[in-house]
Amino acid sequence: MPGSADLTALWITLQLAAVSTLILLVLGTPLAWWLARTQWRFRFVVEAMVALPLVLPPTVLGFYLLIALGPEGPIGGLMEALGGQPLAFTFSGLVIGSVVYSLPFVVQPLQNAFSAVGRRPMEVAATLRASPLDRFFTVAVPLAAPGFLTAAVLGFAHTLGEFGVVLMIGGNIPGSTQVVSIAVYDHVEALDYTSAHWLSGGLLLMSMLMLMAVYALNRRFLVVRL
Amino acid sequence: MSIELAFRLDRGDFSLDLSLALPGAGVSAVFGPSGCGKTTLLRIMAGLERLAVGHLRVGGRTWQDVNQFVPPHQRAVGYVFQEPSLFPHRSVEGNLRYGLRRSQGSGDSARLEQSIELLGIRHLLARRPHQLSGGEQQRVAIARALAMEPALLLLDEPLAGLDQERRGEILPYLERLHRELVLPMVYVSHSREEVARLADHLVLMDAGRVQAEGALTDVFARLDLAIAGQPGAETVLEGVVDDYDPRDGVVRVNSDAGPLHAVLGQMETGQPVRLQVQARDVSVALTAPQDSSILNVMPARIEDLAEQGTGHVMLRLRVGDTVLLARVSRRSARELSLAPGLEVHAQVKSVALLG
Numbered sequence: 001m002p003g004s005a006d007l008t009a010l011w012i013t014l015q016l017a018a019v020s021t022l023i024l025l026v027l028g029t030p031l032a033w034w035l036a037r038t039q040w041r042f043r044f045v046v047e048a049m050v051a052l053p054l055v056l057p058p059t060v061l062g063f064y065l066l067i068a069l070g071p072e073g074p075i076g077g078l079m080e081a082l083g084g085q086p087l088a089f090t091f092s093g094l095v096i097g098s099v100v101y102s103l104p105f106v107v108q109p110l111q112n113a114f115s116a117v118g119r120r121p122m123e124v125a126a127t128l129r130a131s132p133l134d135r136f137f138t139v140a141v142p143l144a145a146p147g148f149l150t151a152a153v154l155g156f157a158h159t160l161g162e163f164g165v166v167l168m169i170g171g172n173i174p175g176s177t178q179v180v181s182i183a184v185y186d187h188v189e190a191l192d193y194t195s196a197h198w199l200s201g202g203l204l205l206m207s208m209l210m211l212m213a214v215y216a217l218n219r220r221f222l223v224v225r226l
Numbered sequence: 227m228s229i230e231l232a233f234r235l236d237r238g239d240f241s242l243d244l245s246l247a248l249p250g251a252g253v254s255a256v257f258g259p260s261g262c263g264k265t266t267l268l269r270i271m272a273g274l275e276r277l278a279v280g281h282l283r284v285g286g287r288t289w290q291d292v293n294q295f296v297p298p299h300q301r302a303v304g305y306v307f308q309e310p311s312l313f314p315h316r317s318v319e320g321n322l323r324y325g326l327r328r329s330q331g332s333g334d335s336a337r338l339e340q341s342i343e344l345l346g347i348r349h350l351l352a353r354r355p356h357q358l359s360g361g362e363q364q365r366v367a368i369a370r371a372l373a374m375e376p377a378l379l380l381l382d383e384p385l386a387g388l389d390q391e392r393r394g395e396i397l398p399y400l401e402r403l404h405r406e407l408v409l410p411m412v413y414v415s416h417s418r419e420e421v422a423r424l425a426d427h428l429v430l431m432d433a434g435r436v437q438a439e440g441a442l443t444d445v446f447a448r449l450d451l452a453i454a455g456q457p458g459a460e461t462v463l464e465g466v467v468d469d470y471d472p473r474d475g476v477v478r479v480n481s482d483a484g485p486l487h488a489v490l491g492q493m494e495t496g497q498p499v500r501l502q503v504q505a506r507d508v509s510v511a512l513t514a515p516q517d518s519s520i521l522n523v524m525p526a527r528i529e530d531l532a533e534q535g536t537g538h539v540m541l542r543l544r545v546g547d548t549v550l551l552a553r554v555s556r557r558s559a560r561e562l563s564l565a566p567g568l569e570v571h572a573q574v575k576s577v578a579l580l581g
Contacts (some may be wrong), residue, residue: 120311123274126298127305127375128325135299138324142315 062168113147304371411530
């Protein structure tokens with residue numbers, strides 16, 4: 001059986017994934033909408049930036065985030081100037097790191113879904129007296145619903161599995177910033193294979209179930225391609 | 227009430243530059259080849275083409291000019307797109323109520339009921355759009371636009387995506403709207419048949435410009451335009467059924483051109499009808515023909531004539547209050563010395579009922 005430290009790590013991991021996914025959906029939706037609709041010729045620059053976490057080694061991403069969030073960095077420094085704490089080695093810091101790390105997994109499915117909706121339904125809604133915000137929520141969002149499901153599950157699942165970024169900016173503080181993936185690493189280091197099995201198996205099962213749910217629900221609409 | 231507009235739009239490979247005054251009632255058809263800017267014109271009127279510069283006034287309200295641009299959702303317009311464009315995530319009734327709930331008028335369901343009735347879609351209300359045929363979807367889309375009680379109904383080739391059979395299924399509904407509503411409609415089409423059946427006013431477009439506009443009958447009869455030179459050239463006449471003879475099915479219609487007789491089958495006296503006379507079914511004689519099998523012979527005066535190819539001449543005849551096209555052989559025209567101003571007798575061999 002997993003020990004209480006492992007259960008805490010699992011709880012922190014789930015909290016981290018849930019909070020990050022929520023923030024990603026709030027931030028990613030307008031960004032994806034803009035990317036799907038804009039005719040700006042430098043759109044590709046923004047798209048490349050969003051996709052960067054897909055290719056960058058997590059340690060590199062984590063390193064830059066550590067610098068930015070630390071007391072000397074722009075974000076950490078700002079937090080200190082405002083009377084707060086620097087964000088490195090805190091749960092909030094982990095959330096920021098996860099949001100950056102999982103951004104493409106949320107923005108890209110949403111962008112694809114919004115592109116697939118196209119302009120016509122929005123024009124139809126406009127001629128039916130719906131204001132821009134009204135037609136976004138009553139037409140674009142329902143029609144892009146499969147994209148939202150995909151984005152939420154991928155964002156959540158991807159955050160569950162992050163390792164490098166968390167290690168760099170969160171340290172490995174049990175009960176505060178230690179997540180499952182790092183706890184597994186510690187168990188293996190300590191040759192405690194039983195605990196490593198419990199945690200790894202649990203994560204594997206959870207990820208598999210979530211992905212099966214996405215693919216099953218999306219079968220009627222569009223299959224996730226990344 | 228009338229609709230006045232003037233717009234310019236430049237998109238590199240395509241430019242549009244036109245000014246129009248359309249009647250505030252009845253159907254104005256915008257007719258022209260594909261790519262001539264018909265759809266763009268409708269989109270401009272609905273406010274969907276922001277880059278168009280110009281002005282639009284509908285019944286005294288300004289929708290667009292130099293100082294203002296009323297966004298599409300604040301224009302009292304109904305728009306029927308070429309493809310039905312129903313919201314797939316809503317039932318038929320949900321689609322109908324979407325615009326109704328957002329339009330200025332109270333949420334009164336009388337107009338909704340009327341739209342459902344006019345388009346004959348009551349049995350479809352609970353269905354989902356994907357369960358409907360293309361024709362049914364388009365009827366729902368028309369009802370959805372009508373339910374909002376728009377000041378202007380714009381229809382962008384609503385039948386173009388349908389096969390012949392479905393078209394025949396929807397045309398009667400459109401004719402019914404035309405008969406029963408005072409609502410002005412702008413109907414974009416490249417089908418001469420639809421225009422002949424529905425339009426009162428006709429705008430001919432080509433390459434982003436207006437070629438001609440006016441009452442349907444007048445524009446159809448203008449010999450300087452290509453439209454009268456086509457093989458199917460025809461005259462459209464409005465009239466009222468005056469008499470029906472049950473012995474042989476002959477109906478007498480009081481038309482702008484005078485009384486016309488045609489074998490149309492049983493019809494109610496007083497019923498308004500729209501008739502079509504093909505130019506090739508009209509001939510002329512210098513003296514009133516005796517003992518002819520032709521039912522309709524009317525005094526007429528030649529107003530204009532134009533040669534058609536090597537063998538034919540198209541005549542525009544003044545008959546009663548209207549004009550009639552007649553297509554005769556060039557030899558007959560020469561032997562009878564047909565010329566503008568000449569008084570003749572027009573013989574109409576056959577009259578067809580439109581719709």
